[in-house]
Each structure stands twice: as C-alpha cells, then as structure tokens.
Amino acid sequence: MNEAEIVVIGGGVSGLSSAYFLAKAGKNVVVVEKGMVGGEASGRNGGMISERTDEPALIPLALESVRLWTTLEDELGYPTEFIHQGRIQVAVSEEEMGDIFTERDHALHHGISVEQLDPSEISELIPGISGRTLGGLFFANGGHANPQRAVQAFAWAFQDRGGRLYQNTAVTGINVEDDRVTSVETTAGTIAADVVVATAGPQTTLLADMVGLHVPVAPARVEIIATAPLEPLFDIALVGNGLYGRQAARGNLLFGGGAHEWIDVGLTSEPAKPNTPLIRNIARRLAELLPAVADVPVIRSWAGIVEQAPDYMPIIDIPDTPSNYIIVTASAHGFGIAPATGKVVSDLVLQGKSNIDISGLTLNRFSHLTPDWRKKRGWVPAPEHP
Ligand SMILES: Cc1cc2nc3c(=O)[nH]c(=O)nc-3n(C[C@H](O)[C@H](O)[C@H](O)COP(=O)(O)OP(=O)(O)OC[C@H]3O[C@@H](n4cnc5c(N)ncnc54)[C@H](O)[C@@H]3O)c2cc1C
Known part of the structure; x- marks a missing residue:
C-alpha cells in the first residue's frame, strides 16, 4: 500500500470517476476513502443529470457528461440505471x-x-x-441514474483495471517538500505519490489547509x-x-x-x-x-x-503550488457531471490540460475572498437553541 503514481482522496463519484479514467490509461492509482464507496453525497443524491442550462460555466462539462452517461454502462460493465x-x-x-x-x-x-x-x-x-x-x-437531453449503483459501477470498473481501493481508511495528513506533495498520511500508513487528487467533498477544504491552500467551500x-x-x-x-x-x-x-x-x-x-x-x-x-x-x-x-463555493459552482484546478495537487469540489452539481469530471481530471494529470472548457471553474476566481467570507455571507451553522 505504500506508494502509487496517483493517490485519489475520497471514494465518491468524482474521485472514482477520476480514478477509473486514470487506471484505464494504465496508471497505478490508489483511492483512499474514510468510510465506504458513495457513503456521502455521491450515494445519497437525487440522481438528476442535466445540461446545466442555468450555469453557463458548467455547460461544456455537463454536455460532455450527458454524452458519456449514454454509454457509461457499457464502458464500465456495470449497471447505473441511467434513464435518458x-x-x-x-x-x-x-x-x-x-x-x-x-x-x-x-x-x-x-x-x-x-x-x-x-x-x-x-x-x-x-x-x-x-x-x-x-x-x-x-x-x-436530461435524465437520471441510480447514484448508489453508478458510484459502485465506477468503483468496480476501477478495480477491474487494476486500481486499488482502500475503504475505512482516512487521510490524516499531507506531506509537501519543495512545493510538491510527496505523500499522504492515512490511518493505515503513509502512501508516497507523484500526484494527489483531492475529491473529498466538504473535507477538501480541510485537506487544502494542510498544503497551504484556501479552498472556499461551505x-x-x-x-x-x-x-x-x-x-x-x-x-x-x-x-x-x-x-x-x-x-x-x-x-x-x-x-x-x-x-x-x-x-x-x-x-x-x-x-x-x-x-x-x-x-x-x-x-x-x-x-x-x-x-x-x-x-x-x-x-x-x-x-x-x-x-x-461562494458562486455555487464546482472548483476543478491545479494550483501553482503544490503543482502536483488537483482540487475538485462539486457545489451540489457533482453527480450529473461526474463522468466528465473524471475525464477532465485524468486529462489534467496525463497532459496538464483538458479539451473540455473548465476556465470558469478555477480556484483563483476566489483570490479576492477574505478568510471570514463564510461569516460575511451568513453561511455558518445556526446557533443551537437551548
Ligand atoms: C441530498 C442530495 C441531493 C443531490 N442531488 C443531486 C442531483 O440530483 N444531481 C447532481 O448532479 N448532484 C446532486 N447532489 C450533489 C452530488 O451528490 C455531489 O455534488 C457529488 O456526489 C459530489 O461527489 P464527490 O465525489 O465530489 O464528493 P462526495 O460524495 O462528498 O465524496 C467525497 C468522499 O471523500 C471522503 N473523504 C472525506 N474526507 C476524507 C479523508 N480525510 N480521507 C479519506 N476520504 C475522505 C468522504 O467519505 C466521501 O466519500 C446532491 C447532493 C445531495 C447531498
């Protein structure tokens, strides 16, 4: 378990889709999941899939995703219950x-x-x-699928292509040397990695703090x-x-x-x-x-x-430092766009860029935010009643 070319943190649909496309490309990939596959939003969502006509920055990703959904069962070899x-x-x-x-x-x-x-x-x-x-x-062109089936389909297809999936294993630390991530600390030991992909849902921001990045999601x-x-x-x-x-x-x-x-x-x-x-x-x-x-x-x-995120949109980006650390957050759109998200992450790892336009989803669109942005927006937990 102690090394991989790519470590993906989070066994939700974004992480497993990314891991699947990377394993399919022949990469040595490990997914580390603190609970079980799809145990969080990815297995609990509404299953809606659309072209996201209401969110222009998301349309290229969403259109590509709907296209991928139509052949996903054949691609993965497992059911997703996709209805088009x-x-x-x-x-x-x-x-x-x-x-x-x-x-x-x-x-x-x-x-x-x-x-x-x-x-x-x-x-x-x-x-x-x-x-x-x-x-x-x-x-x-819209539709829906069964989230639990779909996320499990990605997990099985990833493993069929040689991917290693560690469930009930949490990432607790990330080691950085000379502006590059070198390894992640987990509850089952250290894993050295050339590239780390953080698809940990709401925890992505806590992990980012460990590498000196501010990822503003509430x-x-x-x-x-x-x-x-x-x-x-x-x-x-x-x-x-x-x-x-x-x-x-x-x-x-x-x-x-x-x-x-x-x-x-x-x-x-x-x-x-x-x-x-x-x-x-x-x-x-x-x-x-x-x-x-x-x-x-x-x-x-x-x-x-x-x-x-403050604009209710995903973040998909490789920051300048650490330059081998990819961030993915979904802002409640993540199930429908997951197939294309995985494709984009795989392209970013393999080629440093993607043909799908994600220019509206960069992290630096929030560079003007102050650390207290959640409080200013009122996006904080309501006080408990006595
Ligand atoms: C009720 C509900 C309805 C929704 N409806 C829709 C819908 O109809 N259509 C749609 O497109 N989207 C919908 N969404 C949003 C969608 O579910 C999410 O955007 C998507 O599942 C995000 O996937 P993810 O893999 O990025 O994150 P997650 O599913 O949150 O997965 C992140 C994973 O990382 C793991 N993790 C976190 N911290 C660590 C750590 N330290 N170490 C190891 N693992 C860690 C978590 O356990 C989790 O499994 C809905 C969400 C909810 C909750």
Whole structure:
C-alpha cells in the first residue's frame, strides 16, 4: 500500500470517476476513502443529470457528461440505471414561471434544445401533476441514474483495471517538500505519490489547509425523501415547486429540494442525519406538486452534505503550488457531471490540460475572498437553541 503514481482522496463519484479514467490509461492509482464507496453525497443524491442550462460555466462539462452517461454502462460493465428520457421543469407559481422563461432563454442562447409545454402537454408526460401547473419546459437531453449503483459501477470498473481501493481508511495528513506533495498520511500508513487528487467533498477544504491552500467551500446539509413504491408513472426527471426528483426503477418517488442548513465538518466526520421538519416540508411540497400521490406514505428519508463555493459552482484546478495537487469540489452539481469530471481530471494529470472548457471553474476566481467570507455571507451553522 505504500506508494502509487496517483493517490485519489475520497471514494465518491468524482474521485472514482477520476480514478477509473486514470487506471484505464494504465496508471497505478490508489483511492483512499474514510468510510465506504458513495457513503456521502455521491450515494445519497437525487440522481438528476442535466445540461446545466442555468450555469453557463458548467455547460461544456455537463454536455460532455450527458454524452458519456449514454454509454457509461457499457464502458464500465456495470449497471447505473441511467434513464435518458429528458427533464421537465414545471411552474406552479408566477415566480416559477419567470424562472421558466429565464431558463428557456439561457438554453436557446447556448444552442440547447428545449421545448415549451402548456399544462395539458405536461399532464400527458406527468400523470397526476397539480392542476395549478401554469407551464413548463422539456429538455430532451436530461435524465437520471441510480447514484448508489453508478458510484459502485465506477468503483468496480476501477478495480477491474487494476486500481486499488482502500475503504475505512482516512487521510490524516499531507506531506509537501519543495512545493510538491510527496505523500499522504492515512490511518493505515503513509502512501508516497507523484500526484494527489483531492475529491473529498466538504473535507477538501480541510485537506487544502494542510498544503497551504484556501479552498472556499461551505458544507451544507440537504435532504431527500422516498415514498412507498408505485406503479410506473413517469420516467422523466421532474423539477418544480422547489423540488427535483424522479421515479426510481423499483417505483419509489425520490424527491429533494429545500433549505441549505450550513454546518461544520471534521476531517473524519460521520454522514449527516436528516432534519425532520425539512423532510416534512419536502413531503408537503411533493403532495402539492403531485396531488394524485398525496396519500402515498414516505417510507425513508436521508441527508447528505454538499460543499458550496461562494458562486455555487464546482472548483476543478491545479494550483501553482503544490503543482502536483488537483482540487475538485462539486457545489451540489457533482453527480450529473461526474463522468466528465473524471475525464477532465485524468486529462489534467496525463497532459496538464483538458479539451473540455473548465476556465470558469478555477480556484483563483476566489483570490479576492477574505478568510471570514463564510461569516460575511451568513453561511455558518445556526446557533443551537437551548
Ligand atoms: C441530498 C442530495 C441531493 C443531490 N442531488 C443531486 C442531483 O440530483 N444531481 C447532481 O448532479 N448532484 C446532486 N447532489 C450533489 C452530488 O451528490 C455531489 O455534488 C457529488 O456526489 C459530489 O461527489 P464527490 O465525489 O465530489 O464528493 P462526495 O460524495 O462528498 O465524496 C467525497 C468522499 O471523500 C471522503 N473523504 C472525506 N474526507 C476524507 C479523508 N480525510 N480521507 C479519506 N476520504 C475522505 C468522504 O467519505 C466521501 O466519500 C446532491 C447532493 C445531495 C447531498
């Protein structure tokens, strides 16, 4: 275990996708994961995949990702439950209708195919949708996948190509000499590395502190609910009433969306637990959006942690120093873009650059921030009530 060409810190979808493409290119790669594969956000997310028409800096990465998702099961050799039936965004208020027009204009501006729908067209696609629906958009190129299956697929495919994966092993230190990372300290010993890729979700910022970098991300807890299984209703990814979600292969409706609860994490924190009032709020909004399923019981809920940069966008970069240390944070977009993220990281390691435009995702776009930026933004944990 004591050396590798590349050490990837974090066995989430970003780390495993990066590790997969590097192992496929013949590199000697180790992934170090403090818990289990996909145990954090990567296995707990909504599974939504889109072209990110709302985020221009992300569109090149997102478009490449959707392209990769379409052949990913064949590429990896394991199921991801990817469904490529499109994404529908509906408005149930005048405010959401305004968002619909903005999103349509963004999509058209970036040459992304989008179709405007009236309420009757929407109810044909989503039976049981609220009669309050005013209109919507259909993006043919969107979809969804099963996060747990997908992240496991990357892990198995990585190992099939000779990659080594150490679960229940935490990185506790990073050694730097002459402006280069030389090795990482783990709970199972030291691993020497030529290159280190930090894809540790909210902990990426704590690891960066060890190498003298400031990576400005704030951890936030967000939630998902799962209903009891239903007959197949729709296979499109659905966004509306402040929610996003899908019907899973086994029939459950899985929906999330709501407040970010700012939290703090430690280097080896346990996964977050859900917040009951927020879960109830998601369930209420789902019943409003789909009144036909209002009586179906919620059988599960869970939380996950997203790490938000000040502009809610990912960071993918190699800093000047240490020059062999790649940083990846996802800002809540990480599942859908994961295949292209892995490709980009692999390109950065192998060639020092990527053909996919990530110029809007550099770390130095935050060089003006002061260390107290979270406090200034109010992105800090709420005080505990006595
Ligand atoms: C409820 C929820 C819903 C979401 N919905 C969507 C969605 O629909 N579509 C979408 O695209 N994105 C969604 N996201 C965001 C998406 O899940 C994340 O952006 C993505 O999973 C990030 O993947 P990652 O691999 O970068 O980070 P993570 O999944 O956070 O993985 C980082 C890994 O690093 C490990 N780690 C941390 N510190 C250490 C250490 N010291 N040593 C070793 N290992 C360490 C962690 O244990 C973890 O497994 C959602 C997120 C949540 C929580």
